[in-house]
Amino acid sequence: MYPDVVVVGAGVIGAACAHALTAAGCAVTVVDRGAPASGTTAAGEGNVLVSDKAPGPELDLAMLSRRLWPALADELGDIEWEAKGGLVVATTEAAAQPLLDFMRDQRAVGVDAREVPAGLVHELEPHLTRAVTAAVHYPQDAQLQPVLAATALLAEVTRRGGVIRPHTPVSTVDTGRDGRVRGVRVADGVIPCGAVINACGPWAGDFARAAGVPIAILPRRGIVLVTAALPLVVRHKVYDADYVGAVVSDDAALQTSSVVESTAAGPVLIGSSRQRVGFAERVDAHVLRALARKAVGLFPVLATVPVMRAYGGFRPYAPDHVPVIGPDPRLPGMWHATGHEGAGIGLAAATGRLIADLVTGAAPVIDLAPFRVDRPAVLEAA
Amino acid sequence: MKVTVDGVPTVARPGQTVAAALIERGQTSWRDTRIGGRPRGLFCGIGVCFDCLVVVNGVPDVRACQRVLADGDEIRTQRGAEL
Amino acid sequence: MVVGAGPAGLAAARAAAEAGARVRLIDSAPSAGGQFFRGRPDVPPVHPKVEHLADSAVWHLESVHNGHTVRVRTGPADAPVRRGVTLHADALILATGAYDRALPFPGWDLPGVVTAGGAQAMAKGHGVAVGRRVIIAGTGPFLLPVATSLAGTGATVVEVLEANGPAGWLRAPRALLAGAGRLGELAGYAKALAAQRIPYRTRRTVIAAHGTGRVEAVTTAALDNGWRIRPGTERRIAVDAVCVGYGFTPQLELAVAAGCRLRDGFVEVDAAQATSTPGVFAAGELTGIGGAKLAAAEGTVAGTAAAASVEVPRAALRAVRQGRIFADGLAAAHPIQDGWRTWLTDDTLVCRCEEVTLAGLCDALDRHRALGVRTLKLTSRVGLGPCQGRVCGRNAAELAAGHTGGHYDPADTARRPIAAPVRLGELAEEETVEEMNGQA
Structure with a gap:
């Protein structure tokens, strides 16, 4: 049990960790070099998905998160939680069978996935292209507004006596003679603590290096297009089937697949691209074109809709595309919670819970071995 | 040059913007907002504020202060968010 | 390439053309002149060697290794049928002007x-x-x-x-x-x-x-x-x-997209009107509010400097210096005082597009502790509507700073990678690329 915990990073992952830790009775300070929820979280779409994950550790994490989010949403108030369900569609003959195979594997591990007969798909999505070759409905897929969620989690942390310190960069971690964490160093001194949670998202590798325990976390650029506000056009989170391929791919080149959905506020979001360009802040026109093309392909009616803006962010990933959640064996008291790539919003609830379990010594509800820090992909590549 | 405004035939001058023609015929608003249903018309007049949105030939979200009228254009009030 | 055909852009295009460069002048209006010369008989003609692209909106700007790529849609404003073209320029002069605050x-x-x-x-x-x-x-x-x-x-x-x-x-x-x-x-x-x-x-x-x-x-x-x-x-x-x-707010999105450094909310330029981004120049109200005469003088300097073949005329440089002193005096005589924040009531709209009231803004600041511009936008929805904060950005940033005592940089609201609205179908089109044969 570590009575005083410093969470570094006030994005949705750090906020969820702080929220779960304060619920477990820890005294928590959250520090961020900028404003809370202004980095990767502010550039997220708010996906809480099970549909895009193949059976394996990440799907286990997603299923746990999906069980936890509704209660959190109740507790937190308006975070635009919508259990609207996902609809994954194949639009070519070649993509149809792999989608159905993928669905069968997911069903075997308990995902609610239902093949939608050709005649019924337009009852679910009236404006969807007629060129659908297969469709699967995932009622568990949901959506929330990431910045509302993260800031509401942090507000609850404050209410419980936790401290949020924005605009407070951490330079390094202080250790005692016993080699354990005893504080984090900030501009005006040291914040003493027994445990540090590295929730720096794509910058988690930088912070780990500064703390003397490097881990391999890389940024991947993601761009989302936002249309003008519309009446309800898209009822579910609608994806084309090649999304599934893009998530697990290691290809440096640009990948896009349409994820199209209406938001509670009115605009339709079109995401998301995945591009490895380091921390370059650009919004490339060819990325925008690829996103637009796929969205118009899925929903031809969107062709005349104005695009208001595009926003980009950096998503953190480990070389093996599995999140990193657990203690750092090289530095007692140091914990990492990062590497969620484009799924961090959805996976935040489970990540917070698991970190709290680990820090307080409770038995985690799922097997955390696949997420451990001392795996070759995370340590050797760093 | 002949155009229609909410179905009513109206005469416009070549080179006139939609907003100029509407104001000239005494109209101050041609849109209502999607949340509060508030009436809106010209505000910045130079294409920046997007308050003067109107439906032109069936396409919503056209800035009335920027769009130059063409003969036969059908102008229609925009009701909140339209597809 | 000159973006904006007001006093600054017209003068810049003319100066660059006279210095021997191949020049394109892009402007969203049907005819040149900008806000200042609108409807005036004394609007200077577009130099005959300048190619003027009227009715043309620049919606995207990308700096590439050997210059700048500008994406343009030409046709009736906001129509879904405009022609799209991608242009390359060695040097770029931004003269996008300003709008009333x-x-x-x-x-x-x-x-x-x-x-x-x-x-x-x-x-x-x-x-x-x-x-x-x-x-x-x-x-x-x-x-x-x-x-x-x-x-x-x-x-x-x-x-x-x-x-x-x-x-x-x-x-x-x-x-x-x-x-x-x-x-x-x-x-x-x-x-x-x-x-x-x-x-x-x-x-x-x-x-x-x-x-x-x-x-x-x-x-x-x-x-x-x-x-x-x-x-x-x-x-x-x-x-x-x-x-x-x-007063006025500069139309900053293209300058921000080009990575130009800002100072006090305006684009920072040197004596040759060069911005901090190599090959990008700025002239007119974008660099500070000073009126049409100063804008034209800055345009002449920028156009000559961008063409890079002849010396910048000293008369233009002197006119810029004099104009700036006058402009600074103008700004000093007409400051915006903080007391305007007390004119609002709780139900006064701050953001007209998303209909966010002062109370809604303060609620986001208090309840969600929105401590940065991005967080403020996403918790209150201020600046997320069609105008993308062009009207409300500065006001919301100042109201937020007054309410929390924090720092909200209004320039953060000017980051608009899509600089002008495009229809999704236009964005989806295969692009037509036109080279400019290695000239400005």
């Missing part, structure tokens, strides 16, 4: 309340008055020509209200000397006002607009030095239009 007050979103620039565009461009009984309020010398234009279209200008005091100029005697010519121009407007018996009052402004479905009356009030309302000085006046203008 409007400060929020109760009723400012009623139809009939317009910006001074909007009223001017209607009057000069179309001979149309925005109302029959009009009141003009704000700060700065631009209010005067708007009043004379409106009077010229047959409207009754009830009064012109200047929120600052009359003595502002005494603080900047150097500026008075530097801008002798401009002052004469302003004195001319003042004379015209007097001749038409239009009252001009200082330290007073419009603090509320009233009406059902449109503006029918306003409340004006006297202001103290900090622009707080002097209690008991309120007066209700019947009008059918209100024009407001509190």
